[in-house]
Amino acid sequence: MPFFGDGVVLLPRGNDGVGIVGAFANEAPGSTRILVVAPDASPQQIHAQVAQFSHVVLAMLAQDAASRATLPVIRAALADPCWQLVAERLNMLAFARLCDRPLRQK
Numbered sequence: 001m002p003f004f005g006d007g008v009v010l011l012p013r014g015n016d017g018v019g020i021v022g023a024f025a026n027e028a029p030g031s032t033r034i035l036v037v038a039p040d041a042s043p044q045q046i047h048a049q050v051a052q053f054s055h056v057v058l059a060m061l062a063q064d065a066a067s068r069a070t071l072p073v074i075r076a077a078l079a080d081p082c083w084q085l086v087a088e089r090l091n092m093l094a095f096a097r098l099c100d101r102p103l104r105q106k
Contacts, residue, residue: 009034011036024061
């Protein structure tokens with residue numbers, strides 16, 4: 001994922017926390033920052049965790065009930081005027097932070 005520089009990939013954690021995450025981590029370049037989002041995370045928690053990054057890639061990998069339920073929560077965390085959707089691919093949404101200042105806490 002070198003195309004987005006100072007960024008992080010958000011992965012929804014599935015029921016077992018291994019399948020999706022393990023497969024993605026094995027295939028991603030070693031320098032890729034990965035944040036695994038638990039099903040019980042709130043949009044506010046996710047928002048705070050990504051505030052330090054200039055770009056966020058959301059891996060739309062929903063393989064089970066837990067990961068499918070987590071994706072809308074992650075999207076809600078990025079529903080902020082400082083984040084703009086800049087690319088959309090088959091299983092990926094890429095966002096860029098537009099604001100120079102640190103993101104406001106919700």
